Amino acid sequence: xxxTLKDIAKQVGLSVTTVSRALAGxxxxxxxxxxxxxxxxxxxxxxxxxxxxxxxKQRTDTLAFVIPTHGPRFSDPFFSELLAGIxxxxxxxxxxxxxxTQPPDSEDERETYRRIVxxxxxxxxxxxxxxxxxxxxxxxxxxxxxxxxxxxxxxxxSFPYVDEDSYTxxxxxxxxxxxxxxxxxxxxxxxxxxMFCQLRxxxxxxxxxxxGLEPDRALIIGGDLTQRGGFEAAQTLLALDPRxxxxxxxxxxxxxxxxxxxxxxxxxxxxxxxxxxxxxxPLAEHAHPPLTTVRQPIYEIGQRITRMLVQLIQGQPAPETxxxxxxxxxxxxxxxxxxxxxxxxxxxxxxSGPPPDSG
Amino acid sequence: xxxTLKDIAKQVGLSVTTVSRALAGxxxxxxxxxxxxxxxxxxxxxxxxxxxxxxxKQRTDTLAFVIPTHGPRFSDPFFSELLAGIxxxxxxxxxxxxxxTQPPDSEDERETYRRIVxxxxxxxxxxxxxxxxxxxxxxxxxxxxxxxxxxxxxxxxSFPYVDEDSYTxxxxxxxxxxxxxxxxxxxxxxxxxxMFCQLRxxxxxxxxxxxGLEPDRALIIGGDLTQRGGFEAAQTLLALDPRxxxxxxxxxxxxxxxxxxxxxxxxxxxxxxxxxxxxxxPLAEHAHPPLTTVRQPIYEIGQRITRMLVQLIQGQPAPETxxxxxxxxxxxxxxxxxxxxxxxxxxxxxxSGPPPDSG
DNA sequence: CTGTTAGCGCGTTCAA
DNA sequence: TTGAACGCGCTAACAG
Numbered sequence: 001x002x003x004t005l006k007d008i009a010k011q012v013g014l015s016v017t018t019v020s021r022a023l024a025g026x027x028x029x030x031x032x033x034x035x036x037x038x039x040x041x042x043x044x045x046x047x048x049x050x051x052x053x054x055x056x057k058q059r060t061d062t063l064a065f066v067i068p069t070h071g072p073r074f075s076d077p078f079f080s081e082l083l084a085g086i087x088x089x090x091x092x093x094x095x096x097x098x099x100x101t102q103p104p105d106s107e108d109e110r111e112t113y114r115r116i117v118x119x120x121x122x123x124x125x126x127x128x129x130x131x132x133x134x135x136x137x138x139x140x141x142x143x144x145x146x147x148x149x150x151x152x153x154x155x156x157x158s159f160p161y162v163d164e165d166s167y168t169x170x171x172x173x174x175x176x177x178x179x180x181x182x183x184x185x186x187x188x189x190x191x192x193x194x195m196f197c198q199l200r201x202x203x204x205x206x207x208x209x210x211x212g213l214e215p216d217r218a219l220i221i222g223g224d225l226t227q228r229g230g231f232e233a234a235q236t237l238l239a240l241d242p243r244x245x246x247x248x249x250x251x252x253x254x255x256x257x258x259x260x261x262x263x264x265x266x267x268x269x270x271x272x273x274x275x276x277x278x279x280x281x282p283l284a285e286h287a288h289p290p291l292t293t294v295r296q297p298i299y300e301i302g303q304r305i306t307r308m309l310v311q312l313i314q315g316q317p318a319p320e321t322x323x324x325x326x327x328x329x330x331x332x333x334x335x336x337x338x339x340x341x342x343x344x345x346x347x348x349x350x351x352s353g354p355p356p357d358s359g
Numbered sequence: 360x361x362x363t364l365k366d367i368a369k370q371v372g373l374s375v376t377t378v379s380r381a382l383a384g385x386x387x388x389x390x391x392x393x394x395x396x397x398x399x400x401x402x403x404x405x406x407x408x409x410x411x412x413x414x415x416k417q418r419t420d421t422l423a424f425v426i427p428t429h430g431p432r433f434s435d436p437f438f439s440e441l442l443a444g445i446x447x448x449x450x451x452x453x454x455x456x457x458x459x460t461q462p463p464d465s466e467d468e469r470e471t472y473r474r475i476v477x478x479x480x481x482x483x484x485x486x487x488x489x490x491x492x493x494x495x496x497x498x499x500x501x502x503x504x505x506x507x508x509x510x511x512x513x514x515x516x517s518f519p520y521v522d523e524d525s526y527t528x529x530x531x532x533x534x535x536x537x538x539x540x541x542x543x544x545x546x547x548x549x550x551x552x553x554m555f556c557q558l559r560x561x562x563x564x565x566x567x568x569x570x571g572l573e574p575d576r577a578l579i580i581g582g583d584l585t586q587r588g589g590f591e592a593a594q595t596l597l598a599l600d601p602r603x604x605x606x607x608x609x610x611x612x613x614x615x616x617x618x619x620x621x622x623x624x625x626x627x628x629x630x631x632x633x634x635x636x637x638x639x640x641p642l643a644e645h646a647h648p649p650l651t652t653v654r655q656p657i658y659e660i661g662q663r664i665t666r667m668l669v670q671l672i673q674g675q676p677a678p679e680t681x682x683x684x685x686x687x688x689x690x691x692x693x694x695x696x697x698x699x700x701x702x703x704x705x706x707x708x709x710x711s712g713p714p715p716d717s718g
Numbered sequence: 719c720t721g722t723t724a725g726c727g728c729g730t731t732c733a734a
Numbered sequence: 735t736t737g738a739a740c741g742c743g744c745t746a747a748c749a750g
Contacts, residue, residue, distance in 0.1 A: 004727060016727090016729095020729060020730090024729080048727085048728075051727080052729095056730085057729080
């Protein structure tokens with residue numbers, strides 16, 4: 001049913017080897033032969049069997065992307081944008097993308113990584129939402145398996161990643177609130193194990209301190225990065241007695257949820273309560289009011305980690321030798337950065353303004 | 360570096376075959392031998408090479424999912440939820456998931472399908488966002504390649520799918536608006552080639568007619584299913600002179616954008632303007648006000664089409680023979696439905712209410 | 719019970 | 735310029 005090299009060989013009366021080389025465009029095959037073979041292949045509708053090719057080449061031209069998903073009804077525009085960046089870039093480099101969804105830190109997740117690495121299911125892995133003491137990173141490092149992470153880690157080892165400077169980002173937006181005159185600023189945090197959670201929390205805390213604002217444990221609420229989580233966290237925060245006049249959330253989705261909760265109480269966002277987020281997903285711009293946030297170029301980050309991973313797999317100069325190659329590189333060549341930290345950008349929109357009693 | 364069957368065989372002094380069978384748990388291998396082999400495999404950290412297994416078994420245990428993405432900065436919670444349903448269910452059945460992102464109706468998309476089918480890159484394909492005269496479906500049908508679609512088509516051929524009754528769903532929500540007293544109801548449509556676009560538009564139109572409401576071409580605006588698209592469409596609709604008192608959008612994301620646009624004009628949603636969506640993504644429930652919409656169980660649909668595809672691949676009773684097997688089926692066995700249409704459910708929330716001049 | 723042979727489909731020697 | 739032989743890693747059929 002499926003047509004193989006052997007079928008073509010039989011058809012044109014040549015050996016499988018010759019057919020293979022003719023199609024691969026080798027120049028040690030007669031022009032006429034090449035023509036005949038090509039014609040036959042086309043007519044018979046030949047497509048190389050990708051699996052066989054993988055086995056022979058000892059590489060799969062496939063990247064793996066294991067998405068950490070919590071509950072069943074997972075729905076996060078952040079990931080769909082990231083996936084688009086990854087998917088498009090992988091395609092550009094003729095790599096397939098293997099996607100798996102697994103609960104973070106679960107046995108299933110561990111097994112998924114083992115299968116990918118030991119079973120040679122893919123040539124490299126993309127790791128996202130890095131965690132403290134991240135076992136995925138430790139495992140991949142130990143195994144010497146190519147990977148690039150979106151986010152840093154606290155492990156000693158050095159590995160390639162792209163990350164946004166979350167600490168500075170949160171400092172920017174917290175300072176923005178402080179500059180507007182807010183003195184009680186709530187914070188909706190993320191699962192504590194996430195690296196960026198720690199960094200953002202620290203940015204928040206340090207900025208409070210730098211502005212002589214009293215830290216208040218009650219103003220910090222854990223969130224799960226969903227809109228519902230932000231909604232519920234805001235309900236708690238807004239029930240406090242001297243209630244906060246501003247709320248900063250660890251991501252936009254929670255910030256949007258917080259806005260809804262406040263609006264349900266009749267509060268006007270940007271006046272009665274200021275809200276800030278993180279990410280700048282497309283929803284932020286078209287919310288009402290538009291959300292003040294810290295921009296993170298998700299799509300571009302997806303492209304970038306994918307490009308880095310492909311380069312890593314295809315054996316670009318290792319990081320150690322980069323200094324040496326700098327001068328000898330030809331025009332147009334660009335060094336493969338292996339550890340990138342992006343500068344955050346504060347996007348001020350209508351959801352933030354001076355506190356109600358300031359005017 | 361990677362340990363293969365051959366390595367183990369050498370280690371324990373047996374043939375590759377015996378090792379293979381010992382690990383596979385065949386009972387024609389001595390208990391002691393099995394023990395020795397298993398121990399060695401474990402100690403040496405053996406994992407089967409998945410690619411080799413695929414080649415030998417002539418199947419890949421992989422499903423392909425080609426996501427139709429339009430612009431570069433694609434970000435849609437609908438797809439992340441669908442992906443979660445698909446990914447989790449695929450995992451449950453020990454299938455890998457190959458994801459690709461391609462612009463609909465593009466040459467790249469066609470090539471992606473050809474590669475999957477002819478290159479035997481996967482055992483089956485999931486098709487979503489079905490289109491009029493859908494070339495993907497025609498191609499897969501012609502090739503006899505296993506697939507299941509989310510959405511129907513207008514092609515003559517019969518194929519397995521799950522779909523929600525979009526027509527009735529839109530009738531429900533349009534009737535809801537009419538019942539509230541709305542007489543000028545705007546509609547934000549979707550790209551015309553999409554099957555559900557036609558169905559929803561028809562549901563809208565027929566309901567207007569059934570209620571004796573004048574159809575007005577100006578009240579129907581094309582949308583691109585993004586929040587921005589809904590935002591802009593609503594701006595146009597709200598600039599009309601007798602402006603609509605209600606707007607129904609083809610999906611929730613556009614409805615949320617429409618709400619923002621209206622709110623920017625100072626309109627109060629649910630009073631000055633009613634808004635309705637379609638899908639019931641998690642964002643809808645926690646919007647302000649919460650969005651009236653037609654529920655579509657996205658996650659479950661993802662699971663279901665995946666389960667159907669797996670059954671199809673694993674050779675469940677073909678649709679033609681289902682009647683025959685019905686009686687001979689054993690207790691507990693359930694017929695594999697091949698064409699499922701789900702009944703839509705109207706979710707009434709705060710975004711819809713009587714028109715302003717009615718009270 | 720175990721080993722030999724064979725083959726999945728392809729690409730890469732090495733001879734002829 | 736072409737073909738035969740071999741191997742990628744695994745499993746299945748068949749002997750012994």
